[in-house]
Structure formats: C-alpha cells, structure tokens
Amino acid sequence: MRRIVVIGTGLIGTSIALAMRGRGVEVLLSDRDGACLDLAVQLGAGTPLPDDGPDEPADLAVLAVPPAAVAPVLLEAQKHGLARVYTDVASVKALPLREAAVLGCDLTTFVAGHPLAGRERSGPAAARADLFLGRTWALCPAGDTAPEAVAVVEALATACGARTLTVDAAEHDRAVALVSHSPHVVSAAMAARLRGADEVALGLAGQGVRDVTRIAAGDPRLWVGILTANAGPVADVLDEVATDLAVAAALLRDGSDGAMDHVAGLLTQGNEGTSRIPGKHGGRQSRYAVVPVVLPDRPGELALLFQAAGVAGVNIEDVSIEHSPGLAVGVVELSVEPAAAGRLADELRARGWSVPG
Numbered sequence: 001m002r003r004i005v006v007i008g009t010g011l012i013g014t015s016i017a018l019a020m021r022g023r024g025v026e027v028l029l030s031d032r033d034g035a036c037l038d039l040a041v042q043l044g045a046g047t048p049l050p051d052d053g054p055d056e057p058a059d060l061a062v063l064a065v066p067p068a069a070v071a072p073v074l075l076e077a078q079k080h081g082l083a084r085v086y087t088d089v090a091s092v093k094a095l096p097l098r099e100a101a102v103l104g105c106d107l108t109t110f111v112a113g114h115p116l117a118g119r120e121r122s123g124p125a126a127a128r129a130d131l132f133l134g135r136t137w138a139l140c141p142a143g144d145t146a147p148e149a150v151a152v153v154e155a156l157a158t159a160c161g162a163r164t165l166t167v168d169a170a171e172h173d174r175a176v177a178l179v180s181h182s183p184h185v186v187s188a189a190m191a192a193r194l195r196g197a198d199e200v201a202l203g204l205a206g207q208g209v210r211d212v213t214r215i216a217a218g219d220p221r222l223w224v225g226i227l228t229a230n231a232g233p234v235a236d237v238l239d240e241v242a243t244d245l246a247v248a249a250a251l252l253r254d255g256s257d258g259a260m261d262h263v264a265g266l267l268t269q270g271n272e273g274t275s276r277i278p279g280k281h282g283g284r285q286s287r288y289a290v291v292p293v294v295l296p297d298r299p300g301e302l303a304l305l306f307q308a309a310g311v312a313g314v315n316i317e318d319v320s321i322e323h324s325p326g327l328a329v330g331v332v333e334l335s336v337e338p339a340a341a342g343r344l345a346d347e348l349r350a351r352g353w354s355v356p357g
C-alpha cells in the first residue's frame with residue numbers, strides 16, 4: 001500500500017493515519033472540521049487532501065466518520081474517484097451498509113470494517129499509533145464485495161497491528177450490542193448516579209467505581225449515533241440487565257437467607273461471565289495457570305523474577321501486579337502454560353521467593 005486517504009481525522013482516523021505513516025505510507029487527510037484536520041496534520045498524521053482530490057486514485061480510502069455519515073461520505077468519495085477501495089470503521093455495520101445500498105454506492109469496492117479498539121476520548125489529540133496493536137478488526141464484506149478489495153483492507157488492519165475477523169454484519173451488530181454498546185449504557189447509568197454524590201462518597205471512590213464508569217466518559221453525540229444505529233440488539237440486552245437489576249434490588253430488600261442465596265447466584269454468574277472474556281492472544285483467560293509470587297518492593301526485583309522465569313525456560317504469557325503504595329511487598333501474578341507452572345514455582349522458591357499454594 002503506497003497511499004491512503006483518511007476522511008474523518010478524529011480519534012480513530014488519526015490513529016490509523018499515524019500507524020500507516022509509521023509504515024511509510026503516504027496519508028492524505030480530510031475532515032469537515034478544519035481544526036481537527038489541522039491538529040491531525042500537526043501531529044504528523046499526513047497532509048491535507050487537495051480540494052480537487054489526489055492526482056490519481058489512492059489505494060484505499062478509510063471513512064472514519066460517525067455511523068450516520070458513512071453512506072453519504074462513501075457516495076461522495078466514490079463520485080470523486082478518491083480511491084480504488086473503500087472501508088469504514090463505524091461501530092455498527094448493518095445500517096450503514098443498507099444506507100449505502102439505498103444511496104446507490106458501489107459495494108464491490110467497499111469493505112465494511114470495525115476496529116475493536118478505542119478510547120473514551122474523541123478527537124485527534126487522543127489518537128495513538130499503537131491503538132490497534134493486538135486488537136481484533138472486524139470485516140463485514142457484502143455479498144458483492146470484490147475479494148481483492150477485502151485483501152486491501154486486511155492489509156490495512158494487519159499493518160495497524162490488528163488481526164481480522166470476518167463476520168456477517170447483522171451478527172457483528174448483535175455481538176457488539178452485548179460486548180460494547182450495552183456496557184456503555186450500563187456504565188453511563190451507574191456514572192449518572194454519581195452526579196449527586198457528596199464529598200464523602202467521592203472521597204471514598206476507589207478502583208471499582210473507576211473501572212465500571214471509565215467508558216461512560218465517551219462522547220454522548222457519537223454514542224447516540226451508535227446506539228440509534230444498533231437500537232434493537234442493544235435494547236434486547238438492556239432489558240435482560242434491567243431484569244437482573246430489578247430482581248437484585250427486590251432480593252436485597254427481602255434480605256432473607258433464601259433471597260441472599262439468589263443474590264449469590266447472580267454474583268457467581270458474574271464471575272462466570274467475566275472469566276469468559278478473552279485474555280491475551282484472544283485465548284481464554286483460564287487457558288493459563290497463574291503463579292502468584294510475593295515480591296519485596298525493591299529496585300530490580302521484577303527484572304530478577306523475569307530472568308528466573310527465563311532460566312526455567314518458562315514463557316510468561318501475561319503479568320499483573322497487585323501492589324498497595326506504602327506496603328513493603330506486592331503480589332505478582334504470572335500467567336504461564338499450565339504444564340510449566342510447577343517448574344516455574346520450584347525455580348522461584350529455590351531462589352528464595354515466596355510462591356503461595
């Protein structure tokens with residue numbers, strides 16, 4: 001890929017542009033908001049698309065605009081012959097595809113796409129070249145999309161460090177209703193409770209409430225566009241969540257042992273659901289065994305730990321550190337292949353670390 005056009009230089013468009021600039025690809029940028037375009041150019045994401053378009057069609061045009069703008073922007077771009085292949089990044093796939101068909105866009109050169117990576121901030125200032133590293137990038141080619149066009153968009157996703165997943169548009173929308181769009185609404189509903197929180201409550205806020213409400217900081221205008229375009233599937237999930245919440249509230253008011261057993265059942269279902277979220281490499285978290293190590297808070301200690309794992313010939317698949325500031329020790333959890341866990345634990349104990357269990 002030699003040259004791409006990016007229309008919409010917000011968070012996602014500028015992140016793609018930065019990633020492709022990093023690979024030496026020429027990037028021409030366009031945004032209806034001049035300030036966004038200027039900032040993206042200043043960040044080194046590319047140069048402005050000339051008003052009369054490129055001298056010859058680019059290899060690919062990426063439409064990084066809100067879902068409702070995808071079809072009209074695609075039609076306009078195709079009219080001007082901006083590129084040989086077109087893709088979008090919108091969080092919803094079926095409705096923009098239908099709208100593009102109704103407008104008479106050429107769907108043979110269009111590959112609907114969606115990188116499952118983002119942030120709760122919008123605009124070019126929040127863009128990062130590494131946003132897509134290790135993430136999934138959904139592709140939803142229509143029946144008449146040319147295989148060569150799909151190959152070009154696959155190359156874009158791969159160049160950005162993502163791995164592609166080809167999926168039917170309606171199935172994609174039902175899936176993201178569950179794993180992205182409904183969580184956003186649930187997060188917003190919880191965060192909205194905090195508006196009236198007093199200083200004592202805010203002073204007691206810890207990591208839990210931060211985790212649950214992080215994504216609620218997203219741009220409401222963008223999210224209304226996403227939810228409008230995927231309303232049915234999201235409403236179905238929200239109905240189920242609302243039922244669970246209403247039942248939980250009733251059980252708590254009841255307070256009997258039997259009622260609290262039911263509450264425990266819901267929390268256990270929550271544990272089960274959480275454990276199904278894929279971890280590193282898209283595998284199940286439970287694929288790995290976790291070796292906990294109590295580590296003194298000393299300079300160089302982590303480096304020694306990793307070195308010991310290397311000596312034992314054990315690959316560390318993932319690592320998390322639980323450490324309270326001020327405490328002299330922390331717990332490092334090393335995720336490794338189950339067959340290697342015993343060997344690693346023995347090696348670490350032999351070197352003087354405490355490995356519980």
Ligand SMILES: NC(=O)C1=CN([C@@H]2O[C@H](COP(=O)(O)OP(=O)(O)OC[C@H]3O[C@@H](n4cnc5c(N)ncnc54)[C@H](O)[C@@H]3O)[C@@H](O)[C@H]2O)C=CC1
Nearest residue numbers: 008010011012032033036065066067090091118119122123
């Ligand atoms: N925010 C996120 O975390 C993610 C968003 N997406 C999708 O990516 C797309 C862009 O989202 P963000 O980059 O977050 O939004 P953003 O608000 O940061 O950027 C969107 C940009 O598109 C421009 N724009 C809007 N209409 C336009 C038009 N008709 N012509 C030219 N430019 C136009 C806006 O001026 C803005 O600069 C959306 O479809 C969204 O669903 C996909 C993955 C993650």
Ligand SMILES: O=C(O)C(=O)Cc1ccc(O)cc1
Nearest residue numbers: 091115116117118119120215
């Ligand atoms: O902030 C996060 O963790 C996200 O998951 C962001 C996100 C928002 C919208 C998408 O369509 C995809 C990803």
